[in-house]
Amino acid sequence: MEVNQTSVFKKQVKNFYEIIKPSLISIGIGLLIGLIIMIIFDPIDAFPALFTLILGGFRGGVVGVGDMLEMAAPIMLAGLSVAFAFKTGLFNIGASGQMMMGTLASIYVGIMFSFPPFLHVTIALIVGVIAGAIWGFVPGILKATRNVNEVVTSIMMNYIALYIFTTVVIDFLSQGAGSNSTSRPVQNSAALPRLSWLFPGSTVNIGIFIAIGVIIIAHIIIHKTTLGFSLKASGFSFDGSKYAGMNTKANIITAMTISGLIAGLGGSILYLVQTKTIAHFHIFTEGFDGISVALLGLGEPIGALFAGLFLANIRMGGYFMQLYVYTPELVDMIVAVIIYSIAISMAIQMFIKHNREKIKAFIEKRKEAKSKKVGEDA
Amino acid sequence: MKKRLMLWGGIFLGIYVLLLILHYTTGLSLFYQMVQSMTTSFPILLIVALGGLISERSGVTNIALEGIMIMGAFLGIWFITGLEAYPYSGLTLFVIFLVTTLFMLAVVLTGLFIFDIIREKKKLASIKVKFLYKMIAALVLAIPLTLIIRNIEAEKHFIFIMAVMVGGGVGALYAMIHAYAAVYLKSNQIISATALNIFAPAFSIFTSRIVNGSSNYYISNNMQIREVPVLSKIPVIGQMFFTNTYLTLYLAVLIFIIVTIFLYKTKFGLRLRACGENPHAADSLGVNIYRTRFIAVTLSGVLAGMGGILYVLPSKAYSTTVAGFGFLSLAVLIFGNWKPKGIILAALFFGFMRTLALYYREVEFLENLNLRSDIYNAIPFIATLVVLAIFSKKSSVPKALGQIYDQGKR
Numbered sequence: 001m002e003v004n005q006t007s008v009f010k011k012q013v014k015n016f017y018e019i020i021k022p023s024l025i026s027i028g029i030g031l032l033i034g035l036i037i038m039i040i041f042d043p044i045d046a047f048p049a050l051f052t053l054i055l056g057g058f059r060g061g062v063v064g065v066g067d068m069l070e071m072a073a074p075i076m077l078a079g080l081s082v083a084f085a086f087k088t089g090l091f092n093i094g095a096s097g098q099m100m101m102g103t104l105a106s107i108y109v110g111i112m113f114s115f116p117p118f119l120h121v122t123i124a125l126i127v128g129v130i131a132g133a134i135w136g137f138v139p140g141i142l143k144a145t146r147n148v149n150e151v152v153t154s155i156m157m158n159y160i161a162l163y164i165f166t167t168v169v170i171d172f173l174s175q176g177a178g179s180n181s182t183s184r185p186v187q188n189s190a191a192l193p194r195l196s197w198l199f200p201g202s203t204v205n206i207g208i209f210i211a212i213g214v215i216i217i218a219h220i221i222i223h224k225t226t227l228g229f230s231l232k233a234s235g236f237s238f239d240g241s242k243y244a245g246m247n248t249k250a251n252i253i254t255a256m257t258i259s260g261l262i263a264g265l266g267g268s269i270l271y272l273v274q275t276k277t278i279a280h281f282h283i284f285t286e287g288f289d290g291i292s293v294a295l296l297g298l299g300e301p302i303g304a305l306f307a308g309l310f311l312a313n314i315r316m317g318g319y320f321m322q323l324y325v326y327t328p329e330l331v332d333m334i335v336a337v338i339i340y341s342i343a344i345s346m347a348i349q350m351f352i353k354h355n356r357e358k359i360k361a362f363i364e365k366r367k368e369a370k371s372k373k374v375g376e377d378a
Numbered sequence: 379m380k381k382r383l384m385l386w387g388g389i390f391l392g393i394y395v396l397l398l399i400l401h402y403t404t405g406l407s408l409f410y411q412m413v414q415s416m417t418t419s420f421p422i423l424l425i426v427a428l429g430g431l432i433s434e435r436s437g438v439t440n441i442a443l444e445g446i447m448i449m450g451a452f453l454g455i456w457f458i459t460g461l462e463a464y465p466y467s468g469l470t471l472f473v474i475f476l477v478t479t480l481f482m483l484a485v486v487l488t489g490l491f492i493f494d495i496i497r498e499k500k501k502l503a504s505i506k507v508k509f510l511y512k513m514i515a516a517l518v519l520a521i522p523l524t525l526i527i528r529n530i531e532a533e534k535h536f537i538f539i540m541a542v543m544v545g546g547g548v549g550a551l552y553a554m555i556h557a558y559a560a561v562y563l564k565s566n567q568i569i570s571a572t573a574l575n576i577f578a579p580a581f582s583i584f585t586s587r588i589v590n591g592s593s594n595y596y597i598s599n600n601m602q603i604r605e606v607p608v609l610s611k612i613p614v615i616g617q618m619f620f621t622n623t624y625l626t627l628y629l630a631v632l633i634f635i636i637v638t639i640f641l642y643k644t645k646f647g648l649r650l651r652a653c654g655e656n657p658h659a660a661d662s663l664g665v666n667i668y669r670t671r672f673i674a675v676t677l678s679g680v681l682a683g684m685g686g687i688l689y690v691l692p693s694k695a696y697s698t699t700v701a702g703f704g705f706l707s708l709a710v711l712i713f714g715n716w717k718p719k720g721i722i723l724a725a726l727f728f729g730f731m732r733t734l735a736l737y738y739r740e741v742e743f744l745e746n747l748n749l750r751s752d753i754y755n756a757i758p759f760i761a762t763l764v765v766l767a768i769f770s771k772k773s774s775v776p777k778a779l780g781q782i783y784d785q786g787k788r
Contacts, residue, residue, distance in 0.1 A: 041588050091568050093441075142763075146770040149780070151441065151568055152712060153766065155705050156759045162702075163756035171750065283702075291572055327587045332580030340555075340573035343565035 022345040023296050023307070029348075030338035034330055045324040052320050053331070056313030059320050066195070066202025068309075068316045070273075073207040074099070074286050075315075076308030077266030079293025080215055081136075081259045085150075086299040087222055088255035089235035094139060094154025095263040096287025097161035098132040102267030103284075104165050105131035110186030110272060111173050117189040124190045125210075125268050132264010133257050135161060140256025144249040150256065158283055166281045175277075183278040191274040207269035212305065214262060219301040231255050263287065285332075292335050295342045311335070397614045406617075408740055412733050414622045418692040419703075420729035421630030422685050426707035427714065427721045428637045429681030434716060435641065436674030437654035437778040442556050442571035443682045444704025445578035449552045450545035450683025452582035455595045455696045457544045461537050474536050475524045481539070482523065483516040488636070535603075535625055542629070542687050549683015550676050552578070557675035561668050564782045575704075582698040595696045602692075626688045633681065638718040650674050654776030657783045667783050682707075709762040716774055728758045 031050070038046035052059060057068025078095045085092035092098075106128035115123060139153040173183045192205035222228040233241040234251040242248045270286060271278065293311055297303025318328035341348060400406050426443055433440035490512075552574065559570040586593045606620040619627065641647040650670055652660035657667045682704065689703055690696045710728050714720030735754035766773075 037584075041585075093568065093572070138763075142767055142770075146767055148766045148770050149775075151439070152708070153763060155441065156709060156763050156766075159702060159705060159759045160756050160763075163752040163759075167750045167752045288572065288576055291569075292576075295569065325588060327584050329580040329584040329587075332576055333584065336573045336577035336580065339576065340559065340570055343569040343573060344559050344563045346563070346565070 019298065022342060022349065023298060023303075025348060025352075026296070026338045026341035026345060027310075029341045030334040033337045034334040037330065037333065038326060042325050045326070049321050049324040049326055052323070053314055053317035056315075056317035056320075058313075060316070062199050063201045064316060066199030066204035068312050069199075069208045070202070070204040071315060072308050072312035073211040074266040074270040075289045075293055075312055076211045076304055077214065077262055077269065078286050078290025079297060079304035079308050079311075080211075080218055080290075080301055081263035081266065082290045082294035083297060083299045083301060083304050084218060084222070084262060085255055085259040086294060087228075087235050088231045088251060089238070090140075090143070090252065090255055090259070091151050092136070092139075092154060092256065092259045092263075093151050093291065094135065094157045094287070095259075095266075095290040096284045097154065097158035098135040098260040098263035099267030099270065099284050099287050100158075100161040100165045101135045102128035102132040102264030103271045103278075104161075104168055104267075105264075106190075106268035107173060107183065107186055107271050107278075108168070110190030111184050114187060114189065120187070120189040121192060121272065124186070124272055125265065128268030128272075129261050129264045132267060133261040136260015136263065137253065137257045140253040140260075143256070144252040158287075162281065162283050169278060169281070181279065181281070185275045185277050186272055188274060190272060192269065192272050194274070203273070205269075205273060207272075210265070210269060211308075214265065215301045215305050218262070222301065227254070263290070266290075289335070292339050295339060394614065401614050401617075406614075408737070410617045410621070411740075412730075412737050413618045415733045415736060416726075416729045417619075417623045417627045419732040420725055421624070421626040422688045422703055423707050423710050423725040423728055424630045424722060425633055425688065426682050426685035426704060427710040427725060428634060428718070429678035429685065430708055430711040431678075431716060431718065431721060432637065432641070432650070432681070433675050433678035434711065434779055435654045435776055436650045436671045437657060437776055437781065437783070438557070438560050438671050438675050439567045439780045440553075440556070440571060440675060440678055441568060441705075441708060442553065442574040443678075443685075443707055444700065444702070445571075445575040446549045446552050446679050446682035447686035447689065447700045447704045448578040448582055448698065449686065450549040451686030451690050451696060451700060452578075452586070452698065453548045454541045454545035454683070454687040455597070455690050458537060458541045458597055458690075459595055461540070473540075475520060477536060477540060478523050479516050479520040482519040483512065485519070486512050486515050538625060538687075538691065542684050545683040545687035546680040547683070549679040549681070549686065551679070553675050553679020553682065554672075557672045557679075560675065561671045561783075564784060567780055567782075579698055586698065593698045595690075597690070597694045624692060626691060629684075630688075633684075634718065634722060637681075641718065646670075651776075653783075654778055657778050657781075661783075661785065667785075671783070706758065709758055713758070713762045713765055715769075716776065727761075731755070731758050 031054070034053070035046060035050050038049055057064040060067065078099060081095045081098065082092050106124045109124040109127050110120070113123075114120065135157055138157060139148075139150045142148040142153050143150045169183050170181055174180050175182050175184050192207050194203065194205050195208075196202070198204075222232065230241070230246050231251050231254065233244065234246060234248040235255075238248055241251075266286065267284070270284075289311055293304050293307040296307035296310070297305070314331055314334065315328070318331035321330065322328065397406070400409075426447060429446075430440055430443055556567075556570050556574050559565045560567040583593050586595070603623050603625065604621070606616075606623070609616055609620040612620070639647075641651065649660065649665045650673075652663075652665060653667050653670050653674070661667050685703070685707070686700060689700045706728060710721060710724045713728070714722070714724035731754055735751040738749070738751065738754060
């Protein structure tokens with residue numbers, strides 16, 4: 001009986017390994033190419049820099065880990081947003097725009113209004129979530145009713161969000177005279193409570209717990225409810241689920257709206273932070289991180305959790321890496337390589353398999369030759 | 379056909395007469411300024427959108443245009459700054475002569491080719507003419523051109539044209555990465571393109587910070603053409619298109635004509651469009667879908683890389699970004715309904731909105747509205763969304779766009 005159980009456990013571990021293998025291979029390829037790039041530019045510092053990169057937030061001790069978690073929360077939510085859309089067969093490249101709208105709505109409430117402390121944060125978060133949901137709803141309804149590719153509409157929505165964001169922040173939320181293009185920080189009552197008791201010295205806030213909670217909820221929705229099943233079914237086979245009597249159009253809209261909602265929450269968490277200001281106006285890179293997180297996490301909410309932590313960690317590593325000659329953009333390159341490797345992961349696995357058989361055949365040939373030789377000698 | 383031609387001719391003549399009257403009564407200086415400003419953004423949008431057109435017409439989504447542009451711009455500007463660093467010498471003259479010869483060869487070939495198409499001959503006459511004669515023609519044309527270039531000190535334009543070629547080459551190589559994954563390895567076209575989009579800016583910032591110390595580049599030569607010798611004397615048109623303009627405008631129009639002919643009048647263009655509409659049918663008729671699509675994406679990379687260099691040129695400075703022009707070109711492509719004629723109109727409209735964002739303070743009516751320039755920048759994207767929503771049923775999006783082609787399927 002016991003033996004049987006261990007074998008089952010072993011099988012499960014093996015299955016799990018088979019599932020996460022593409023992600024691991026991709027990470028390996030990404031880091032390898034990052035290392036090669038570093039060696040090309042400066043061979044001496046390359047290995048310590050790579051070590052720093054992988055160590056990431058842990059290099060900075062408790063403070064580093066705290067900061068890493070702070071960075072991880074929005075990335076995780078962006079990844080969850082993309083992953084949720086994946087489940088319905090949609091590619092939400094507009095997570096950035098949804099995050100920007102979430103941020104904009106949240107900091108608008110956080111700066112312009114004043115409520116009692118706890119209520120203020122809650123309202124700001126809810127407003128951000130709604131803004132993100134609206135921004136996700138538009139591509140969803142266009143896809144459902146007009147059959148317009150959601151990737152295209154999401155890209156357009158990203159840029160519309162960017163220009164609205166810039167206009168509103170500069171016109172209403174800027175610091176005024178002198179620094180016209182820097183936003184004011186949110187009021188203290190609207191900032192997310194810090195976790196200074198857990199990570200003394202770090203600025204990490206309660207956002208990480210919100211993110212983990214939302215990921216668990218999303219996991220339950222996708223895997224344990226009828227809604228989740230319906231969404232997955234229309235992602236798996238549009239016509240099939242329609243035939244089975246599901247409202248596929250409503251499913252597409254629901255999936256995109258929820259996806260936008262999650263991204264909006266991520267955007268709110270990103271900027272509902274004490275003394276944090278916005279000075280550069282470009283499309284949030286966190287949304288694109290979301291794509292890599294969702295891909296690394298195999299499109300699963302729980303996967304997004306760990307992939308988000310990993311990505312935040314190497315991003316922290318990128319900051320620490322500035323001690324050497326390299327700039328943090330190396331992390332973006334590694335992320336790009338990882339995404340590309342995942343895109344072609346099927347081909348990579350075929351390649352490895354093919355070559356493994358070749359190597360095996362080669363070894364067997366050698367063995368045969370050896371045994372023959374031994375036979376001849378005898 | 380003739381009626382239509384006359385109609386359009388009449389419309390253009392009417393507009394021209396109207397402008398002529400306005401020119402002599404009010405001066406139209408603001409209008410000219412705006413048109414001249416449009417010549418910076420319009421060529422970029424046109425060329426890159428045409429690149430996207432070639433790729434999407436073959437059935438491969440190419441949202442990597444932005445990344446390809448950045449890559450082309452980055453390596454192209456290295457080329458320009460590198461050439462500018464060397465003082466002028468006989469060697470430069472020799473390089474210019476070589477490039478001119480190649481250029482004239484291309485012109486001769488294109489001329490013969492267009493001649494064939496006009497005559498509608500089945501066999502291409504340009505193949506019949508001996509290569510030696512073509513070369514001699516090119517050399518004969520190249521010598522005076524080189525001398526003219528030397529005399530009017532137009533080397534900078536030739537540096538620029540070479541940089542455009544470098545940009546195109548880099549763009550092609552970079553697009554091949556996407557093409558290989560999307561066509562041969564059958565990966566998701568959006569994902570691999572996203573990877574390219576993330577890699578390009580990171581690569582250019584990383585490399586330039588380490589090698590150059592900063593991520594800003596400056597071109598010392600002013601590439602603007604003050605006046606085109608004879609043509610600028612024409613009233614209205616001269617001021618609009620031949621004063622304070624850039625070489626890129628003419629380059630873009632040339633490329634537009636070439637791409638249109640390529641897509642609609644050649645055998646390869648037909649096959650390419652078939653790949654985007656119904657690859658299985660095309661395959662059954664002996665078209666190599668994989669190779670055609672690969673070539674199409676590579677060509678789109680060439681055009682996008684060129685577009686990147688065109689972005690750098692007017693601003694004379696480059697800081698590892700093309701300010702979303704790649705995605706804007708994608709919007710141009712969609713707004714233009716995946717057709718060259720639509721694309722040129724969409725590029726005009728989008729270029730106009732860009733210009734309006736710069737010049738809205740000069741127009742009293744818009745000044746009173748008191749909107750920020752960002753609103754004008756957002757209008758093209760909103761317009762594209764609206765067009766997508768309203769005309770989606772009529773859109774001529776390639777039917778197999780974004781679908782992975784698998785020979786074994788069906």
